Amino acid sequence: MTRPVGTPTRGTTNPNRLRRMDRWIAAAHGQALRRSDRPVAVDLGYGAAPWTTLELMRQLRTAAPRCEVVGIEIDPGRVAAAKPYECEGLSFRHGGFELPVAGPPTLIRAANVLRQYDEGEVAAVWARLCGRLAPGGLLVEGTCDEVGRRHVWVALGPEGPRTVTFATRLGSLDRPSDLAERLPKALIHRNVPGEAVHAFLRDFDRAWAAAAPYASLGARQRWIKAVRELAADWPLKDDRRRWRQGEVTVDWAALAPRSG
Template sequence: MRKPVGEITRGTTGHNRLRRSDRWIAAVHAPLLRGAAGAPLAVDLGYGASHVTALELFLRLRAVCPRVEVVGVEIDPARVAAALPYAREGLAFVRGGFELPVPRPPLLVRAFNVLRQYAEADAWAYWDLLRSRIAPDGVIVEGTCSEVGHRAVWAALGAEGPRTLTFATRFAGFERPSDLAERLPKTLIHRNVPGEPVHDFLRDWDRAWASCAPFAPYGARQRWIRTAELLARDWPVTVAPPLGGPSRWRLGELTMPWSAVA
């Protein structure tokens, strides 16, 4: 086979590390999967040293779309060999990289913690390659998370380009919202400097969080929701389901159009 596109990552992973992104994917993109003709295909790109995140994605997507098939793609042949015993009907593991060596264009690609080691220009290039490989109405969810998954940020991309940016956190896992900046996608993390939109947004988010401190006695969840409502006065954070509104905010999420921070 041709040499896979990309480099081997550290491969660190663990149970439920990607639970927050999986929960979002299942809630937001279940209609996309269910509306597909035949068996929709999803890819877990760069699942790492353990098969567990690919298996968890498979089980969580099967709960909302029983016809979905999942392929775990990993560039390290040893990791693929270790995962093969866990394959089952609808779940497979193959060696590959950003070229996505799967039998048909996937409707969904989840790629987490795979672009951190690349330069910003390379990250943009791999976004372009992935977009060229998905189905016309497909979606890519690319982001990073902390070692135990308590902080995560991801971008959703379609064939046309980036669509949204989502922040997700455990309420006990941060002191102020800008703590999530360390998990920004590679295409944004070096842009978190004065004068850039993403820096302005995080600054205003911290200010809104501080302004909503009187709601802290009611719990971090209520403070988070009130902060989102206040922030929505100046920033286009999504306020309607399925991407936003209190039903998503209460889970520790905040989604906004990519164009707001591009």
């Protein structure tokens, strides 16, 4: 057997930590999963316990009942601990970025995996994982806090990055730029003047401040108003149905880091 590619994560696996990401995946990618002859989703680097993999399977099966889920971990002890939870359509395997699965997966979720890597390593990992995707497949790579209140993730197809999604529990939000601490590795060091993601969060804070009168109607209405203002200057890729969930998705090209 070849040695798995990658290094172990910290392993934080609080239940429901990835619910916002999973909910978005089911909404955005459910149709592609249903169309697939054999929909397979990979949960890459699920951590010290299998809770988030089990939750991913339950969420995906609301959208695609035939979906199979494979949890992959580079730490063999974590795989052994997860084995008792295997059931029909759910398995756990020892591996890393080489993805020890038969055939190309329709979905790869890599949550809180690349945060420990250097920024310069991200593009190669993305390319490797995207190269394994089935036609029409999706890689979702991003970061969240320990209890799942704040997420930012990048969605990529076989051709590369497509969108960036910001998602939050609105009741805990002071201002949108609070999400900056959860930017994925490809963007977190680019939150500085002169970079697009910094300008986006600056404009989002301004729109949020301007929408303050809507706070009397609740945080959701304030968020929706702010996002509507943001849409005048930024290429948003979703609509009010997603905004109501405390989400906003932006075209990757608008936030991509400057070269150099």
